[in-house]
Amino acid sequence: MTPKEILAATLRHERTEQVAWVPFAGVHAGSILGYTAEEVLKDGDKLFQSLMEVNKLYKPSGQPVIFDLQVEAECLGCELAWSEEAPPSVAKHPLEGEEELVTPCYCTIPTKDSGRIPMILDVMKRMKETVGDTTALYGLICGPFTLAAHLRGNDIFMDMYDDEEAVEEFLQYCTAVAKKMAEYYAEAGMDVIAVVDPLISQISSDHFEQFMSKPFSELFSHIRQLGVFSSFFVCGDATRNIEVMCQTNPDSISVDENVDLVAAKKITDQYNVAIGGNIPLTTVMLHGSQQDNMKFTLDLLDQLEDKRNFILAPGCDMPYRVPVENVIGITQAILETESVRKMLENYTAQEEEIEITLPDYNNLKKPLVEVFTLDSATCAACTYMMGAAKEAKKTFGDAIDMVEYKFTIKENIARCKKMGVTNLPSMYINGKLVFSSLVPDKEALEEAIRKVM
């Protein structure tokens, strides 16, 4: 099964040999190549290159093309405030402060030529052509309630109390926008349309049923008619809305760390809806070590009695500065679960001291390139790192020494500990860390080696 087929089978609620893995790399994708959030969300070429890096390093079953809930709002006249390391925020809501909530004319619904949509559709098509056979592509649209709040501001919470009919009418309009966006994205080759509506966690399940059940049910039915899968993303403490969300009949939902995923899955299983989540964004992905990330993944997998209907994913859009090696660790834990389990066991087993003698780095006869990997045979990022080292070895021949240490072997774990290697893959030259996680290009590596010759 290709990674894409694993995801499709999961969304069809079938059993799979492996768990589907969908890293939500939005602005983080840009960080891999050093692009700012603004660059990667505005410049199609930079976005495409960044997404290709994600695809190469994280071997995803599915990946979003753009993670920005402000695309539709921008088309509809919301002023955005841009940021270097986060998606933009809506700085001005065009309908805020007006006494009455008036639904805009349907003629204002964004077309394929509005705002950033042409750029997005183009990148979607390029991704489809390049990796579409093996990776399921996610088209993310702004959910009707969040779009309503973008356009109307906080007044929407007052309207829900004052003028229920006006809110229903307005949400119909926002749903119509979502339906159109779903059409554009499905046509551009997206396999899954994810309706992202973080604000859902801010309302009670009663209000959900009163205002949201109908529009969301219609939206998911529409997406089904387009012949693609659907997902319902929330964030925040959406616990009490999980059940009403399932009742709108999406193929899957996705939750963050505020939800007890193990308990939630028992509920979603009753509705036969797949559930995705919920690697903690800050404590684990951003601030945790590579081992923390692998351990979190294994623990989560172990806690789930039934892995059918489960997709491993971050709680939400990954923070910009998530270290690449942390995501590589998660990838490896999903793809090579048992080997990672062994690694972690060996890593924590302290009693068995293995004596390691490190080379005398100050008195080497020739440059020594040491590549520390999770396992270059199975971990994509490690394969590339090892590939670069092998290339260099070809260039320099006997003038340098090169060696790989796989973390799957106990002695190598002891070596990593002794040398203080924490992130894999990484490359050391003469005992000094030179490249970590990101694979150096040929010139950069050769230059680094020449420096010590």
Added chain:
Amino acid sequence: MSKLYLITGFLGAGKTTFLKRMLTLFSGNSIHVIVNEFGKVGVDGELLKKVGAEMEEITNGSIFCSCRLDQFEESLQRSLQRNPDVILVEASGLSDPTNIKRILESNKEFATIEFMGTICLVDAVSFPKVYETARVVKKQLNVSDQILLNKIDKVSEEEKESIKKILKKQCPLVPIHETVFGQVEPSWILSMELVEKNSMAEEPVHADITLRKFVLHIQEDTSLETLRYIWQMIMEDVYRMKGFIHIQNKWYLIDCAGNTFHAVECEGSNEFPNQLVVLSGYGLPATMAIKKAAKWYPEAILNWER
């Protein structure tokens, strides 16, 4: 030490206007301001300069995200490098301030911060509405140490009293002050005291016929983690959950109120072991919340009764 004040309140409650008052109040001190929202009327540079304050805006991406607290942490770290006398934090109107308090309590690097309290702005005009529609409003009230009932010139005496009734039910120990344009008496702020969140008000002397009591019977295998999740599921619709329980071979005294789950290990007790008493009151859909929790955690909640 830097004194930190946290300002909360739903969108449009008047936080930014109040923040300006606070700036003037602390004029003469070095002040650092952290704002987690785009206000319609921002704090202008002129005023900041006049009182010698520095300001930092956190642009929180999609603004709703409650998991991205790293940005707040970083901003606070930067602020501490300057060692200001006063730090004023204006939390985003949609954010659950419980998380901010948790960060302050759990991080050693924030040990030089003296937490002075949370001031919650309540817009008298919109409160009855957003209290019904936006869940975060209750969470903001639950962590507050002082409530400023703002914009009282825009409502009738009757309306004001009915709001105060709701507020007193929701957080009986928190002092409520009435304001217009966020104008406060300096003494309200300067002599503010922290409200102990785990000790609820004594039971009322008069019978309160709206008080509802439930008993949850807890299974012995249940983990504390699961109990915390159960509390999270019901906390918005109840006042308190309390009892002695013996789970996973340990005794705990559970006492939760507001947004806080509180459990301490204790000596064994024979008094109704593994029964948690839950109190709720008028206008709160507690039965539904408890039913839902029992459905989510059938292994933990053996049964429940009224």
